[in-house]
Amino acid sequence: MSRDRVIQQIEGGLIVSCQAGDGHALRDSATIARMARAAVDGGARAIRCGGVGGLDDVAAVRQAVDVPVIGLTKHDRAGVFITPTVEDALAVARLGAEIVALDGTSRPRPDGADLATVIKAVHDEGALVMADVATLPDGELAAAAGADVVASTLSGYTEDTAGRTGPGPDLALVAGLRGALPEHAIVAEGRYHSPSSVAEAVERGATAVVVGTAITDPSWITRSFAQATRSGPA
Numbered sequence: 001m002s003r004d005r006v007i008q009q010i011e012g013g014l015i016v017s018c019q020a021g022d023g024h025a026l027r028d029s030a031t032i033a034r035m036a037r038a039a040v041d042g043g044a045r046a047i048r049c050g051g052v053g054g055l056d057d058v059a060a061v062r063q064a065v066d067v068p069v070i071g072l073t074k075h076d077r078a079g080v081f082i083t084p085t086v087e088d089a090l091a092v093a094r095l096g097a098e099i100v101a102l103d104g105t106s107r108p109r110p111d112g113a114d115l116a117t118v119i120k121a122v123h124d125e126g127a128l129v130m131a132d133v134a135t136l137p138d139g140e141l142a143a144a145a146g147a148d149v150v151a152s153t154l155s156g157y158t159e160d161t162a163g164r165t166g167p168g169p170d171l172a173l174v175a176g177l178r179g180a181l182p183e184h185a186i187v188a189e190g191r192y193h194s195p196s197s198v199a200e201a202v203e204r205g206a207t208a209v210v211v212g213t214a215i216t217d218p219s220w221i222t223r224s225f226a227q228a229t230r231s232g233p234a
Protein backbone atom coordinates (compact mmCIF):
# COMPACT_ATOMS: atom_id res chain seq x y z
CA MET A 1 0.00 0.00 0.00
CA SER A 2 1.43 3.42 -0.90
CA ARG A 3 2.20 6.00 1.78
CA ASP A 4 -0.62 8.29 0.65
CA ARG A 5 -3.11 5.42 0.58
CA VAL A 6 -2.24 4.41 4.15
CA ILE A 7 -2.65 7.99 5.39
CA GLN A 8 -5.95 8.31 3.47
CA GLN A 9 -7.25 5.18 5.16
CA ILE A 10 -6.75 6.55 8.65
CA GLU A 11 -7.78 10.13 7.85
CA GLY A 12 -10.79 11.29 9.86
CA GLY A 13 -11.08 7.93 11.60
CA LEU A 14 -10.71 5.96 14.79
CA ILE A 15 -7.72 3.68 15.38
CA VAL A 16 -8.14 1.02 18.05
CA SER A 17 -5.18 -0.08 20.13
CA CYS A 18 -5.40 -3.78 21.03
CA GLN A 19 -2.82 -4.61 23.68
CA ALA A 20 -2.69 -6.79 26.79
CA GLY A 21 0.47 -7.00 28.86
CA ASP A 22 1.91 -9.88 30.85
CA GLY A 23 -0.49 -11.05 33.54
CA HIS A 24 -3.58 -9.59 31.85
CA ALA A 25 -6.46 -12.04 31.40
CA LEU A 26 -6.49 -11.30 27.63
CA ARG A 27 -2.74 -11.95 27.18
CA ASP A 28 -2.92 -14.21 24.15
CA SER A 29 -2.17 -13.31 20.53
CA ALA A 30 -5.23 -15.12 19.13
CA THR A 31 -7.43 -13.21 21.59
CA ILE A 32 -5.81 -9.91 20.59
CA ALA A 33 -6.49 -10.77 16.95
CA ARG A 34 -10.18 -11.41 17.73
CA MET A 35 -10.43 -8.06 19.53
CA ALA A 36 -8.92 -6.45 16.47
CA ARG A 37 -11.56 -8.05 14.24
CA ALA A 38 -14.31 -6.86 16.57
CA ALA A 39 -12.85 -3.35 16.48
CA VAL A 40 -12.81 -3.37 12.68
CA ASP A 41 -16.44 -4.57 12.69
CA GLY A 42 -17.21 -1.50 14.80
CA GLY A 43 -15.53 0.88 12.36
CA ALA A 44 -11.85 1.03 13.33
CA ARG A 45 -9.83 2.30 10.37
CA ALA A 46 -6.59 0.77 11.65
CA ILE A 47 -5.35 -1.37 14.52
CA ARG A 48 -2.41 -0.49 16.75
CA CYS A 49 -0.91 -3.56 18.42
CA GLY A 50 2.13 -5.13 20.04
CA GLY A 51 3.53 -4.85 23.54
CA VAL A 52 6.22 -6.47 25.63
CA GLY A 53 7.27 -9.32 23.34
CA GLY A 54 4.37 -8.22 21.15
CA LEU A 55 5.69 -9.35 17.78
CA ASP A 56 3.38 -12.39 17.91
CA ASP A 57 0.43 -10.01 18.36
CA VAL A 58 1.49 -8.01 15.32
CA ALA A 59 1.70 -11.20 13.24
CA ALA A 60 -1.69 -12.47 14.45
CA VAL A 61 -3.46 -9.16 13.87
CA ARG A 62 -1.85 -8.82 10.43
CA GLN A 63 -3.46 -12.16 9.48
CA ALA A 64 -6.83 -11.27 11.01
CA VAL A 65 -7.68 -7.83 9.57
CA ASP A 66 -7.44 -6.06 6.25
CA VAL A 67 -7.12 -2.51 7.58
CA PRO A 68 -3.67 -0.96 8.14
CA VAL A 69 -1.72 -2.35 11.10
CA ILE A 70 0.32 -0.01 13.28
CA GLY A 71 2.79 -2.38 14.91
CA LEU A 72 5.16 -1.91 17.83
CA THR A 73 7.11 -3.89 20.32
CA LYS A 74 7.80 -2.76 23.87
CA HIS A 75 10.76 -3.36 26.13
CA ASP A 76 10.22 -3.55 29.85
CA ARG A 77 12.73 -0.81 30.64
CA ALA A 78 12.98 2.78 31.81
CA GLY A 79 13.41 5.53 29.21
CA VAL A 80 12.78 4.65 25.57
CA PHE A 81 10.57 1.54 25.57
CA ILE A 82 8.31 1.64 22.48
CA THR A 83 10.12 -0.09 19.57
CA PRO A 84 13.40 1.28 20.94
CA THR A 85 16.00 -0.12 18.52
CA VAL A 86 16.53 -0.32 14.75
CA GLU A 87 16.38 -4.11 15.07
CA ASP A 88 12.96 -3.91 16.79
CA ALA A 89 11.62 -1.52 14.16
CA LEU A 90 12.76 -3.76 11.31
CA ALA A 91 11.24 -6.83 12.99
CA VAL A 92 7.85 -5.06 13.19
CA ALA A 93 8.04 -3.84 9.57
CA ARG A 94 8.98 -7.33 8.34
CA LEU A 95 5.79 -8.74 9.87
CA GLY A 96 3.81 -6.64 7.40
CA ALA A 97 2.78 -3.68 9.57
CA GLU A 98 2.06 -0.74 7.27
CA ILE A 99 3.13 1.65 10.02
CA VAL A 100 5.78 1.09 12.68
CA ALA A 101 5.08 2.99 15.91
CA LEU A 102 8.25 3.94 17.73
CA ASP A 103 9.53 6.33 20.37
CA GLY A 104 9.94 9.70 18.68
CA THR A 105 11.30 11.64 21.65
CA SER A 106 14.80 13.03 21.67
CA ARG A 107 15.87 10.76 24.54
CA PRO A 108 18.87 8.47 23.94
CA ARG A 109 17.92 5.15 22.38
CA PRO A 110 19.39 1.94 23.82
CA ASP A 111 21.20 1.05 20.58
CA GLY A 112 22.61 4.57 20.21
CA ALA A 113 20.88 5.12 16.83
CA ASP A 114 19.41 8.52 16.12
CA LEU A 115 15.77 8.89 15.13
CA ALA A 116 16.51 9.70 11.47
CA THR A 117 18.47 6.45 11.15
CA VAL A 118 15.64 4.34 12.55
CA ILE A 119 13.11 6.09 10.33
CA LYS A 120 15.22 5.54 7.22
CA ALA A 121 15.61 1.85 8.05
CA VAL A 122 11.81 1.48 8.32
CA HIS A 123 11.25 3.41 5.08
CA ASP A 124 13.73 1.15 3.31
CA GLU A 125 11.50 -1.79 4.34
CA GLY A 126 8.52 -0.04 2.71
CA ALA A 127 6.68 0.89 5.93
CA LEU A 128 5.73 4.26 7.40
CA VAL A 129 6.72 5.59 10.82
CA MET A 130 4.44 6.86 13.57
CA ALA A 131 6.61 8.84 15.99
CA ASP A 132 5.22 8.66 19.53
CA VAL A 133 6.13 11.96 21.14
CA ALA A 134 5.62 13.70 24.48
CA THR A 135 6.09 17.38 23.61
CA LEU A 136 5.81 19.84 20.75
CA PRO A 137 9.61 20.15 20.26
CA ASP A 138 9.77 16.32 20.10
CA GLY A 139 7.12 16.37 17.38
CA GLU A 140 8.91 19.01 15.34
CA LEU A 141 12.19 17.11 15.57
CA ALA A 142 10.51 13.81 14.65
CA ALA A 143 8.86 15.38 11.60
CA ALA A 144 12.20 16.87 10.53
CA ALA A 145 13.76 13.41 10.95
CA GLY A 146 11.25 12.01 8.45
CA ALA A 147 8.35 10.64 10.54
CA ASP A 148 5.20 10.21 8.46
CA VAL A 149 2.81 10.44 11.41
CA VAL A 150 3.34 12.26 14.70
CA ALA A 151 1.34 11.03 17.70
CA SER A 152 0.82 12.48 21.19
CA THR A 153 1.16 8.98 22.74
CA LEU A 154 3.93 9.68 25.25
CA SER A 155 2.63 12.89 26.79
CA GLY A 156 2.36 12.14 30.50
CA TYR A 157 4.64 9.13 30.28
CA THR A 158 8.11 10.72 30.25
CA GLU A 159 10.01 12.24 33.18
CA ASP A 160 9.40 15.75 31.87
CA THR A 161 5.70 15.33 31.21
CA ALA A 162 4.53 12.98 34.01
CA GLY A 163 1.17 14.12 35.35
CA ARG A 164 0.93 17.00 32.86
CA THR A 165 -2.78 16.58 32.14
CA GLY A 166 -3.93 14.39 35.01
CA PRO A 167 -6.24 11.57 33.93
CA GLY A 168 -7.33 13.31 30.69
CA PRO A 169 -5.76 13.48 27.22
CA ASP A 170 -3.27 16.14 26.13
CA LEU A 171 -5.48 18.10 23.74
CA ALA A 172 -3.17 21.11 23.88
CA LEU A 173 -0.34 19.02 22.42
CA VAL A 174 -2.60 17.88 19.57
CA ALA A 175 -3.49 21.50 18.78
CA GLY A 176 0.17 22.52 19.02
CA LEU A 177 1.33 19.75 16.68
CA ARG A 178 -1.39 20.60 14.18
CA GLY A 179 -0.34 24.28 14.19
CA ALA A 180 3.36 23.54 13.87
CA LEU A 181 3.08 20.71 11.32
CA PRO A 182 0.20 21.66 9.02
CA GLU A 183 1.15 19.12 6.35
CA HIS A 184 1.66 16.16 8.68
CA ALA A 185 -0.69 13.45 9.83
CA ILE A 186 -1.21 14.15 13.54
CA VAL A 187 -2.61 11.37 15.68
CA ALA A 188 -4.17 12.00 19.09
CA GLU A 189 -3.39 9.14 21.47
CA GLY A 190 -3.31 8.56 25.20
CA ARG A 191 -6.18 8.62 27.72
CA TYR A 192 -9.04 9.19 25.24
CA HIS A 193 -11.69 7.60 27.40
CA SER A 194 -14.91 8.96 25.89
CA PRO A 195 -16.41 9.71 22.47
CA SER A 196 -16.60 13.39 23.43
CA SER A 197 -12.84 13.57 24.05
CA VAL A 198 -12.27 11.94 20.65
CA ALA A 199 -14.48 14.61 19.03
CA GLU A 200 -12.47 17.33 20.82
CA ALA A 201 -9.23 15.94 19.39
CA VAL A 202 -10.70 16.00 15.89
CA GLU A 203 -11.79 19.62 16.48
CA ARG A 204 -8.21 20.48 17.46
CA GLY A 205 -6.99 19.11 14.14
CA ALA A 206 -6.17 15.45 14.76
CA THR A 207 -5.99 13.42 11.56
CA ALA A 208 -7.07 10.33 13.53
CA VAL A 209 -7.53 9.33 17.16
CA VAL A 210 -6.27 6.17 18.89
CA VAL A 211 -8.35 4.65 21.68
CA GLY A 212 -6.99 1.67 23.59
CA THR A 213 -7.92 1.03 27.22
CA ALA A 214 -11.47 2.40 27.03
CA ILE A 215 -12.33 -0.06 24.24
CA THR A 216 -10.07 -3.08 24.65
CA ASP A 217 -9.42 -3.47 28.36
CA PRO A 218 -12.48 -5.08 29.96
CA SER A 219 -10.79 -5.07 33.39
CA TRP A 220 -10.40 -1.27 33.25
CA ILE A 221 -13.94 -0.81 31.93
CA THR A 222 -15.36 -3.06 34.65
CA ARG A 223 -13.44 -1.18 37.32
CA SER A 224 -15.00 2.11 36.22
CA PHE A 225 -18.52 0.64 36.45
CA ALA A 226 -17.73 -1.12 39.75
CA GLN A 227 -16.57 2.19 41.23
CA ALA A 228 -19.94 3.67 40.27
CA THR A 229 -21.74 1.10 42.44
CA ARG A 230 -19.77 2.38 45.40
CA SER A 231 -19.99 6.11 44.75
CA GLY A 232 -23.68 6.38 43.75
CA PRO A 233 -25.05 9.04 41.37
CA ALA A 234 -22.75 11.96 40.56
Ligand SMILES: CC(=O)N[C@H](C=O)[C@@H](O)[C@H](O)[C@H](O)COP(=O)(O)O
Nearest residue numbers: 017153157190191192211212213214
Ligand atom coordinates in the same frame (compact mmCIF):
# COMPACT_ATOMS: atom_id res chain seq x y z
C1 LIG B 1 2.37 5.13 27.12
C2 LIG B 1 2.16 3.80 26.45
O1 LIG B 1 2.87 2.86 26.72
N1 LIG B 1 1.17 3.73 25.55
C3 LIG B 1 0.92 2.51 24.87
C4 LIG B 1 1.26 2.62 23.48
O2 LIG B 1 1.22 1.78 22.66
C5 LIG B 1 -0.37 1.82 25.20
O3 LIG B 1 -0.15 1.21 26.46
C6 LIG B 1 -1.65 2.64 25.27
O4 LIG B 1 -2.68 1.76 25.67
C7 LIG B 1 -2.02 3.28 23.95
O5 LIG B 1 -1.17 4.36 23.73
C8 LIG B 1 -3.46 3.81 23.87
O6 LIG B 1 -3.71 4.70 24.91
P1 LIG B 1 -4.94 4.49 25.89
O7 LIG B 1 -4.92 3.08 26.36
O8 LIG B 1 -4.71 5.49 26.98
O9 LIG B 1 -6.18 4.79 25.08
